[in-house]
Amino acid sequence: MYIKTLTISEINKYIKKVLDNDFILSNSSIKGEISNFKLHSSGHMYFSLKDENSKINCIMFKGNSRNLTFLPENGMKVIVKGRVSLYEKEGAYQFYCDKMELEGIGELYIAFEKLKNRLELEGLFKDEHKKAIPKYVQKIGVITSPTGAAIKDIINVTKTRNKSVEMVVYPALVQGINASKDIIKGIEVLNKIEDIDLIILARGGGSIEELWCFNDEELAYAVYNSKKPIITGVGHEIDYTIVDFVSDRRAATPSQAAEIAVFSLSQLKDKILFYKNNMSGYVSRKLAEKKSEIDMLRHSLEINSPTAYIVNQYNSIDRLRELINLKTRGKLEKEKERLIRVNALLSANNPLNILNKGYAIIEDKHKNIISEIHALKEADSIKIILKDGEAELRLEEINEVV
Incomplete structure (x- = not known):
């Protein structure tokens, strides 16, 4: 029996063709724990998925990784969808991931999208219902865990930007089945404090399960019906919850929420100084312009002075008087001569x-x-x-x- 001898490239190419044409391997969904995760500068993600007995190398290209709503980390249990193929150069097969979601949260995502779509149809997300964020607050209310990193970040940012701003902290649960009710209570309490200008609802980053209390429908309505503006700073920049869509302003992090809420006193002073200098320069320029205008008007008045005009009119009157006298004398002389001629004629013909x-x-x-x-x-x-x-x-x- 004759057996054809193949090159390494040929056998790898053949194996790749077999894998690519396999119905199951070309459209698979697998689950496992992430290990050896690496985010390349190109945007591609390289990692392994493992279970108790085995592992498989995986790659997720940049175009697909852009659609992720979370940043994968080692130890995360995920479900990936894609295909198995061979990397011919290395002769190693690997899983090419098109999609990725955290294991066990598929139903949570479905529930999240369902509630999000319903509340959006009801108009809770419309900009026309959002309250304006006060520009210069004197007192803010904060609903968060009193021991978490979020409150520390908010306090640090607030003190840095403006030490004169007061802060009222409502210590609330920000994780678990009772967290949403506790946060709702905090909104009710802070709304009753008249001199509070706005409320920050904050929590540090976490998994979708840890942030799930912020996807509560009753909490969404509490945020919507709050009389005071609410800024949400929940999780990291890539984390979005229902309250982020309902709130009057969404911040990427608790620190950014504090930056939005608290005006910078130093920046305000700089701005006032800038306006002061601008105003001073403007006033100086205007005074110089007006002085120049006054000088021009004074010069114009001097040229067109009523006194000079009257004096000139006196000269005109004198000239007119002389002209009238001259014309009158000439007329009289002319009439006198005519009278003499008439008188002579009359005398000559007098009977x-x-x-x-x-x-x-x-x-x-x-x-x-x-x-x-x-x-x-x-x-x-x-x-x-x-x-x-x-x-x-x-x-x-x-x-x-x-």
Whole structure:
């Protein structure tokens, strides 16, 4: 019987083909405990899954690891879905993971998504219902474990940012079956303290089971109905709970919740100083601008001064007066000359002047001038006008000269 001799590459390639074409191995779901976990700088995850008797090497590429809601750690019990294949170069088979979830929490995730979708439809997550976070708080209420790392982080951040801010801590359970009711009680108590400006609901990181109390429906409504704004800082940055969606502001961590809630006094002082300097500079520039405007207006007033205008008008009046006088004198002289000419003409044609030459004017009693002899015959009396007077004469006899 002839047996073909294969190269290492050929046998590995054949084994890979067999594994890839196997129905079960190409679409598998396995569970085990994570060991030798390594997150590469490329974003790929390398680890092993083991049980009591065996282990298998696994890899999860960056594109799939982005969808994880938690960071895998050694010792975690998980369920992974994917396929078994051969890495030809090393001749080792391994499991290529497409999805990963913590073992035993599949039902929790389903319950979480179901409640999340229902509350979202009811409008509890809408931005229009979220209360504004006060910018400058004087007193904050904190609901958290009095012994956990969260309260220490919040206290440290608050003291660093503003020592004058008061803090009222409601010690509450943040894990277990009674935790949600305890937190609800804390919300009720802190809402009754009038001078509390806002409430921080906080807890450190943990598994989904440890954070499950924050996915309680009654707690979600308590957060929604709170009269005071609530900031949630539950778990790590990748942890999301129902209260994070309902709260007025979600912080990635308890420390960040304190940073959001408490304004930085030093930053405020710096901002005030910045505004002060800006205002001072603005006022100085405005004063300089207004002074320049006033100087320009003063100069304009000096140029267009009413006094100067009046003085100039006086000069104009004097010139007009001289012009009027000149024109008047010219007019008078002209009229005087015309009168002289008219007077001379009148004098030349004045009948009285003829009398100076020895002539006389004869009028009848009706003051009609008699210039012919036959008119005397009809008159019984006449008036003779001479150069130095006049006389009335009665006619008795008229001798007509031939």
